[in-house]
Amino acid sequence: MTTFDHPALLYRDSAEYLAGTLPFIEAGLAAGEPVLVAVPRGNLALIEDGLGEQAAMVTLRDMGQAGRNPGRILPGVLLAFAAAHSGRPVRVIGEPIWAGRSALEYPACVQHEALINTAFADRDGAILCPYDVARLAPDVVDDAYRTHPVVETATGRADSAHYGDPVVFAARFNQPLSDPPPGAVTMVVDGGSLAAVRQLVGARGAAAGLDSLRIADFTVAVNELATNSVKHGGGAGTLAVWLEGGALVAQVSDSGHIANPMSGRVPPPLDSANGGRGLVLVNQLCDLVRVHTTPDGTTIRVLLYL
Template identity: 50%
Template sequence: MALHHPPLDGAGTRGERFVNVVTSAPDGNAFAHPAFFYRDDDEYLRGVVPFILGGRDADEPVAVAVPAPRLEQLRGAVRRAAGPDGAPVTWIDMSEAGRNPGRIIPGVLRAFADRHSRDRVRIVGEPVWPGRSPAEYPACLQHEALINLAFEGRRATIVCPYDVAGLDREILADARATHPVVVDHAGEHPSSEYAPARVLRLCNRPLPERPDIEATSFDHARIPEVRELACRRGAALGLGRVRAGDLELAVNELAANSALHGGGTGVLRIWSEDGHVVCEVRDAGLITDPLVGRRPAGLGTGGGRGVLMVNHLADLVRVHTGPEGTTVRVYMRL
């Protein structure tokens, strides 16, 4: 970590003028969602730490949700830079709280913003980092596109750092499509590629079918049976008692949704894949609300509360919905 005393003097290690991360929306009320492209540790700290400290100066609550190694870097830098008065910050390990990208909006971003509903809030949220699996990344991309919808009209600035050196070019291109503004070493730029609705359409791709896995059909009367099957099969594939119970709860919610909103019947499949137990529920329903399962408890409607619970229980959730029906795939890490 290349932060020296006195810290954050406005110049980067390469001698260029450093442009700080956006700290407020133009009128103070609108939602701001910049992507921050950083090249190294020094640039990361010099971009994010002033944004955090600025929250103290502007009397705006601040939350920082980044992977654990970055969390420790920022916590130490803020402690050194803030002086004896400190800087009140809510620190969140995104590698744990955001392991399933589907729970970040309700469980991290909205949870913090709703606790401070009278204030404009600042959030640093880093949902994409080197090491995210190919199965996780589409859910991360979908999450970034949905932030704009979930926070429309809210008084908040959510800065999303992206590691330019560690992430593929395709991921950086996706970041430009999900963020209206990009901040990098050269300054702040409106993104000409910003197209979150297009991203959401691309993320809603059919999931590969697994006809080799035995299918169990169910209706409302058979929900207890498929729930018990999920628990038993999950344990046989290696889940511990607690996680097998979590899978049982998730299947119960999904099967109930199928019975109530998916045409009355559904099909369950369970298998192991890449260190996970995977459970899939298919039915004839259509999800029309892109934020289903991503609103905090008490604000969801209909089947959304069940999907919200599934997002909180699972390590990853993938969904495809269309006129032909809906597939929800739940991943539980072994």
């Protein structure tokens, strides 16, 4: 029988943050468990200082980099750490939501927090998720109660009365995306246009001033989306590319439907004949991935911040 613990830690200041995180880490180290701390840089420094010499025994990641795209956190951070320590319970502090996350990023953040429960349902371990209730909006804190079975505060630990089915709750954030702006460059995507897709994305990336490596990453990501439209989205789709809010944006729409809520978040088995690795790769390469999918069609928007 597996045991997975996924509490939210509600804190108001540095003292409460350390009071909730350091004992969690120290208990893991005392039990011989691998420990990962993936939190924003300022809080990472707090924990590292608080641990002292024990910090060398912990894997430390800046969530502002590793989790810039919320869709990257499950496959690239949490599941990757669990896979590196296969057969052992892992202990993780993950802080994917902080003051400053944009409204466009937030739905992907909540989906991530909810779907942790599904991804780790058959694994041993614990993932503690801190929430800065002094700086986050009240509705963000309310969502923490809905995505975490247990909530910890300075006064204790209790089951969340608002926690529900994680897949059902994540689906509430499967929200429609706005249409591309009038100035967007658009084209039809089909089996004969993939080279033109790559050429367009590369040209727009160069015009935006991206370096060659980031242009290559974004081109691969958009090419994956376009290829998925051809293979799984009815044979064709529509691509739009534009600049907005300091980001290069690409959006692909087609008539396909992504029925599996874990697509892009959990790598498929190596022997899988159904593919599914393309969206995982897209999440790794982009700074944000938003998906809106229904039986009538799917739109995926990807961003690379300039």
